[in-house]
Amino acid sequence: MTIVWTLTIIMVIVLLLVLTFGSNLAKASSKELRALEAQPEGASDDSFVEEAYKVNLKKGFDISLTGEAPTPFDGIEQVRSATYALKPKDFEGMMPIPKVIPEAGTHVKAGDPLFFDKKRPDIMYVAPVSGEFIEIRRAEKRSIAEVVILADKEGVQYREYTLPDLKTASQAELVGFLLGSGVWPFIRQRPYDVVADHNEMPKAIFVSTFDTAPLAPNLNFAVQGKDAEFQKGLDVLNCLVPNVHLGLNGKGKPADAFANAKGVHRHQFSGQHPAGNVGIHIHHIDPINTGDIVWYLDVHAVILIGTLFTKGIYDTERVIALTGSETPNPRYIRAHQGVNLESFFRDVETETTETVKTKDGDKTITKPLVRIVSGDLLTGKKVKKDGFLGFFDDQVSTANEGDRYELFGWLVPQTGHPTISRTFPNGFFPKVKYPADTNTNGEKRAFVVSGQYESVLPMNIFPQHLMRAIQANDFERMEGLGLLELSEEDIAICEYVCTSKQPLQQILRKGLNMMREQG
Amino acid sequence: MGIFDVKFWKKIEPSKDNKFLHATYDAFFTLFFKQNEITGERSVHVRDAMDLKRTMIFVVLALQLCYVFGAYNIGHQHFLAIGQHTGIMEGFHLKLIFGIMQILPIFVVANVVGLGIEFYFAANKGHAVEEGYLVSGALIPLIMPPDVPLWMLALAVIFGVLLGKEAFGGTGMNILNVALLARVFIFFAYPTEISGDGPWVAALGLGAESGVMEAQYSWMHTMFNPIFSMMGLSTFHDGTPVIEAFSGATPLAIGYLEGWEQVNAATGEVTGGIVASYTPAQMFMGGIPGCIGETSKPAIIIGIVMLLITRIASWRIMLSMALGTALTGMLFNVWDATPFMEVPWYQHFSMGGLLFALAFMATDPVTASGTNTGKWIYGFLIGFFGMVIRVMNPAYAEGWMLAILLMNVFAPLIDHYVIESNISKRMKRSK
Numbered sequence: 021m022t023i024v025w026t027l028t029i030i031m032v033i034v035l036l037l038v039l040t041f042g043s044n045l046a047k048a049s050s051k052e053l054r055a056l057e058a059q060p061e062g063a064s065d066d067s068f069v070e071e072a073y074k075v076n077l078k079k080g081f082d083i084s085l086t087g088e089a090p091t092p093f094d095g096i097e098q099v100r101s102a103t104y105a106l107k108p109k110d111f112e113g114m115m116p117i118p119k120v121i122p123e124a125g126t127h128v129k130a131g132d133p134l135f136f137d138k139k140r141p142d143i144m145y146v147a148p149v150s151g152e153f154i155e156i157r158r159a160e161k162r163s164i165a166e167v168v169i170l171a172d173k174e175g176v177q178y179r180e181y182t183l184p185d186l187k188t189a190s191q192a193e194l195v196g197f198l199l200g201s202g203v204w205p206f207i208r209q210r211p212y213d214v215v216a217d218h219n220e221m222p223k224a225i226f227v228s229t230f231d232t233a234p235l236a237p238n239l240n241f242a243v244q245g246k247d248a249e250f251q252k253g254l255d256v257l258n259c260l261v262p263n264v265h266l267g268l269n270g271k272g273k274p275a276d277a278f279a280n281a282k283g284v285h286r287h288q289f290s291g292q293h294p295a296g297n298v299g300i301h302i303h304h305i306d307p308i309n310t311g312d313i314v315w316y317l318d319v320h321a322v323i324l325i326g327t328l329f330t331k332g333i334y335d336t337e338r339v340i341a342l343t344g345s346e347t348p349n350p351r352y353i354r355a356h357q358g359v360n361l362e363s364f365f366r367d368v369e370t371e372t373t374e375t376v377k378t379k380d381g382d383k384t385i386t387k388p389l390v391r392i393v394s395g396d397l398l399t400g401k402k403v404k405k406d407g408f409l410g411f412f413d414d415q416v417s418t419a420n421e422g423d424r425y426e427l428f429g430w431l432v433p434q435t436g437h438p439t440i441s442r443t444f445p446n447g448f449f450p451k452v453k454y455p456a457d458t459n460t461n462g463e464k465r466a467f468v469v470s471g472q473y474e475s476v477l478p479m480n481i482f483p484q485h486l487m488r489a490i491q492a493n494d495f496e497r498m499e500g501l502g503l504l505e506l507s508e509e510d511i512a513i514c515e516y517v518c519t520s521k522q523p524l525q526q527i528l529r530k531g532l533n534m535m536r537e538q539g
Numbered sequence: 540m541g542i543f544d545v546k547f548w549k550k551i552e553p554s555k556d557n558k559f560l561h562a563t564y565d566a567f568f569t570l571f572f573k574q575n576e577i578t579g580e581r582s583v584h585v586r587d588a589m590d591l592k593r594t595m596i597f598v599v600l601a602l603q604l605c606y607v608f609g610a611y612n613i614g615h616q617h618f619l620a621i622g623q624h625t626g627i628m629e630g631f632h633l634k635l636i637f638g639i640m641q642i643l644p645i646f647v648v649a650n651v652v653g654l655g656i657e658f659y660f661a662a663n664k665g666h667a668v669e670e671g672y673l674v675s676g677a678l679i680p681l682i683m684p685p686d687v688p689l690w691m692l693a694l695a696v697i698f699g700v701l702l703g704k705e706a707f708g709g710t711g712m713n714i715l716n717v718a719l720l721a722r723v724f725i726f727f728a729y730p731t732e733i734s735g736d737g738p739w740v741a742a743l744g745l746g747a748e749s750g751v752m753e754a755q756y757s758w759m760h761t762m763f764n765p766i767f768s769m770m771g772l773s774t775f776h777d778g779t780p781v782i783e784a785f786s787g788a789t790p791l792a793i794g795y796l797e798g799w800e801q802v803n804a805a806t807g808e809v810t811g812g813i814v815a816s817y818t819p820a821q822m823f824m825g826g827i828p829g830c831i832g833e834t835s836k837p838a839i840i841i842g843i844v845m846l847l848i849t850r851i852a853s854w855r856i857m858l859s860m861a862l863g864t865a866l867t868g869m870l871f872n873v874w875d876a877t878p879f880m881e882v883p884w885y886q887h888f889s890m891g892g893l894l895f896a897l898a899f900m901a902t903d904p905v906t907a908s909g910t911n912t913g914k915w916i917y918g919f920l921i922g923f924f925g926m927v928i929r930v931m932n933p934a935y936a937e938g939w940m941l942a943i944l945l946m947n948v949f950a951p952l953i954d955h956y957v958i959e960s961n962i963s964k965r966m967k968r969s970k
Contacts, residue, residue: 083585085585309965309968309969310966311969391584393584397583399583417584419585421577424575425545425572425573425574427571427572427573428571428572429572430596431596438587441589441593441849442848442849443593443594443597444589447849456585458578459573459577460577460586461586461587461588461589462589462591462593463576463590465669465670466669466709468711468904468905469591469904470907470908470910471853474911481961482909485909500962500965501961502961515582515583515586516585516586518586519589519590520711521586523582525583526581
C-alpha cells in the first residue's frame, strides 16, 4: 500500500507544478506591465524624463491595405471647401438635440460657440472656420446631424481671446478658459471614452504620437513645422495636470517634436496595431483602476491648444490623409476640421441604381459601390460623398462595397483580404497589400473560437469573457474584466479578426454606456 | 448554370413562412455562395476573410486521411479474420470497397440524423443553421466501431445532438463534446457493441449451415463482383469461415490482460493468416483492430500538422495533453503494479484512440477551456485522467472519451479560476 500512497503524493506534486506553471504563463503575458511598474519611483517627480521607456508588444495585427497616402515630399496642399460642419453625433453620449446658439444666417468667427450639450452646458462646441452659419441638418427623430457653416471666401477670421498667463493661472481658471474657448471637446477621458468631465481632474494625461490603424496617417507630417506649438500645447496640459505621458513609435523614427518633447514622460511602443492606440499605452503605463480618470488627446488637439496659446487663434487646420483603394489620388492635405469631402470624391461613383422586374412592376434598387469613411476603416463613420470630416478624424478612407455573391467564396484558397488565418495562403504573407472591401466574409455566429481576440489585443484582458459579461448585464464582472480600460478603437482589431463576425464595438459601447449610467 | 448561379438560387428561394424549408434552403445557399452581406455603419468596415464555415471545413479536411485509411482498414481487418488477402496490398480493391461500403451508411446516418435535428432547431429558433455539426458529423463515424448497428448510431446521434447541444442552446453553447456524447451513449447503453473483441471486424455472422462465424456479404458488396471479375480481380465470396485463431483483440485489450510482453511478442509476421499480437510499427502505422479513424497514426499526425499550421486547433491543449499523458505513463512505468502498467509510456501514444482524441476531440474550442492558461491545465488533466482511466479501470482499457468528457465539465471551472485571478489582480491594483 505504501507505494500507492507515494505515487499519489508524487502525482499531486506534479499537478501542483503544472498549476504553477500555468499561472506563470498568465503572468508572462503581463510581463511588460511589470517591467514598467519597476521603473524608478522618482520618475514621476522629475518632469523631465531623459530616457524613453520601451515596451515591445508582441500581439497585434497590421491590416495591409492598398491606397496609402504617399510621403508628401513636395509639401502638403492646402484645401478649402465651400461648407464646413460640426456633427454632434461625433461626441459619444451627447444629447441628440444639443442647444444651437447662433441664429441661422449669422456670421461666426472661427472659435465662436455653435452649440452645447444641454446636459453639460459649460462645454462649448465652436465653429472650426469663419463664415455664415447656414443650417441645421437633422436626422431621425429631429436629432441634429450636422451644423453647417458657409465659409468665408477668403481667409479665416478668428475670434479674439484673452489668454490666461500659464505661470500664474490657477487650474480652475485654465479649465474655465479651455471650456469657453472651444478647445475642451478635444480632451477626451477614459473610462467611457467621452469628452472629459471638467469637474473631476484626472490622474494623468496621455497623448499618442502615432497611429497604427489601417492606412493611418503618419503623424510626423502633422507636426512638421509646428514643433513650438506642439511643445506649447504639452506645456498647457502640464499646467492642467502635471503628469503627461507621450507614446512614441518604437518602429519608425518619431519626429523631433515628439522625440524631444519636454516636461512629459516619454514611452516607446513597438508592435503591430493597436500599438498606437492610447488605450494600449494607458494599460501599460498607468492602467485605469476603478475610480480613476485619465484624459487623452490626439496630436492635432495638442497643436491646436499650442497655437491658441502662442498665436491666440483657434486654428483647426490639420494634416489629413486621404487614403483607400477607391480614393482618387491618395495624398496628404491640409484642411480645417469639418471640411466637406465632395471635392475629393466628385468623380467616385458610390452607388448605382438598377431596375429589376418584379411581380408588382419595375423596381429600382440602389446598389452600393464604394464606401467613404471618415476615420479609419476599423472605427470610422460612413459618410456620404458630400459629407463632412468628423470632429476627431484626420483620415478619410474608402473601400469597395463587397455587395456580391462568390461561388464557394468561403472554401476556396483565395487571397484578397488581409487575414490572420493561415487557412488562406496570404495568411503566411501578412505584408502583402489588398484593396479593402466591406463584405463581412461570413455570417454572424455564436462565439466559438477561443483565444483569437487575445492573440491580437496586447492587453491583459479576456475580451470574449468581457463581451459575454456585457451581454449578461453582469456589472461586477464587466468592471473586473477591464471594461473601463477599453474603448471601441482598442477592441476594433478583435472585431476585425472575429471568426464569428460578432459586433464587438457595439457590445462594448453598450457596456460602457450601461456602466456610465450606473455612475 | 443551375446551382452554380445565384439567379437560380434566388428563383427557388422558398417563402419565409415555411421556416424549416427556408432554413434548409439558407444552409445550402450559404454553402454554395459566400453571401453579399456587407459590414454595418457602426462596426468595423472591413473584416477578416475567415469565417466559421472555413474553420469547420478545415477540421473536416484534416480528417480525410483518417477516412481513407479507416475505410481500407475495415476491409483489411475483415479479410484478416477470414484468412484471405492477409498481405497489406493484397486484395486492396476488395478491402477498400468493403470499407467504403461499411463506412458510407455510417456517415450518411450520422449526418442525416444530426443535420436534420440541427436544421429543425435552427428553423424553430429562427436563426441560421450553424456549422458546428459539420465537424461532429465527420468525427462521429470515425470514433465508431466498424460494425456498429445503424439504428444504434442514429439513437446515439439523437442523444448527442439533442441533449448535448440543442438543450444548451446550439453551437457554441454546449458543454460536452457532441461527438463523444454520441459515443458515450453507445458505450453505456450497448457496451458490448463498443468494447471487447467483437465489434472491430465487420460483416461477420453466424453461418446458418456451418454454425461457425463466417463472412456474410450484402448486395452492397456483391454488386461490385461483376466489375471485379470483369477486370480479372478477386471477388467477395460469402461463407468463408473465420479462421480459428483469430481473436480480433485490440493491442489495448492484449496489453491490459497480458502486459506489454504479449503485445510485443510477435515479430509482425503473419503466421497461419493471423496476427495475434502487434509490433510497435504495426500499432503506429495502423492495420490493427480499433475504431474506424483511430488506428493509423501517420494519418492522424498529418491531420495534427495541418491543424497546427493553420492554427485552427490549439497547440497548447495538444502539447499539455501529450505532456500529461507522458508523465502519467512514466509514473505507471515506475509503479509497475499491473501488467498494463509495464507498457512503455511512449507506446501508449500508438495504442487506441489517444492520438485521435488529442488531435480532434480535446481541441474542440467550444468545450475546451477558453483561456490560454486554462488550456494548459485542461490538456494536462485530460492526459492525466485519460491514462488513469485507461490503465487502472478494471473493465475497459481505454479512457480518452471519459477523460475528455470529464474535463469538458470542468473546463468552465478552470476558466472561472483563471478569470477570477485576472479580476482579483485588477481589483487589487485599484486599492
